[in-house]
Amino acid sequence: MSTEREMVKPAQQAAEVFKPGKSSTPDVDIFVNDDEILLVADLPGVAKDDLSINLENNILTIEGTFTGKFTGTCQRQEFDSTDYRRVFTLPKGIDAEKTTAEFQQGVLYLHLPKSAAVKPCQIEVKGGY
Amino acid sequence: MFRRLNDIDRIFGTMDFFKNQMNRLFEDFESGRANFPQGGVWPPTNFYDDGDHILVYSQLPGVSEDEINIKLHNNLLTIKGERKENTPEGYAILRQERNVAPFSRSFTLPVEIDTEKTSASLKNGMLTVTLVKAQAAKPKKIVVQAA
DSSP, rough: HHHGGGGGSSSSSSSOOOOOSSSSOOOOOEEEEEEEEEEEETTTOOGGGGGEEETTTTTTEEEEEEEOOEEEEEEESSSEEEEEEEEOOOOOOOOOOGEEEEEETTEEEEEEEEEGSSSSOOOOOOOOO | HHHHHHHHHHHHEEEEEEEHHHHHHHHHHTTTOTTOOSSSOSSSSEEOOSSSSSEEEEOOTOOOGGEEEEEEEEEEEEEEEEEOOOOOOOOOOEEEEEEEEEEEEEEEEEEEOGGGGOEEEEEEEEEEEEHHHHHHHSOOOOOOOOO
């Protein structure tokens, strides 16, 4: 399990990007089973086309842009247009080719399947006599 | 053992969060947004006034239409709902940051609302409530007449 724990390093360690405007870190849940790692991220207000997921070597970058289209004068403001960005270091043995993503209601579901080499397997004990 | 290390990591994560908040304190103050609610208040909500309407924007990712309950009583607007616990079956939790608690926020509106014409929509996890102001509360143009 030690390799999976590495993924949960603070996101702040990732390099900053030079970009105007506010940026924020989306909240994520990470689940794991024998077959895959499932990453769930809240990206409210981001359109599907404004979302980019990049997997390079073992660095996973999730980026999304939310452009608030508010009409009228502001009476109260608790959130604003923002660039979401979060970077993860993936453990070894992720099958990058088979990674799939769904995006529903502002929530991203990213399935990162483990490659066959790291999947747990049962070892059969052969009886002697 | 693994669980505990994860907790320690979260504590440090929280400390980092506070550090960043402190660093941003003056930045936020200068931009006039020092009174952003910090934690505990969910969902974040914006209010805009375009003259004839009051527009309410809420960030509700992963909440479906039937899980949101919007009530308007006199001039008290309540947005209520619950984001369901969504741990998929057969998975171990490695990290959980997303809010799953029931939420409720109430706002006293500054003007009278025409309750018949109220509408709400949900797109990409963003709720937009359009409240139409009552006739009496709408802005009126005053024409200046030449003497």
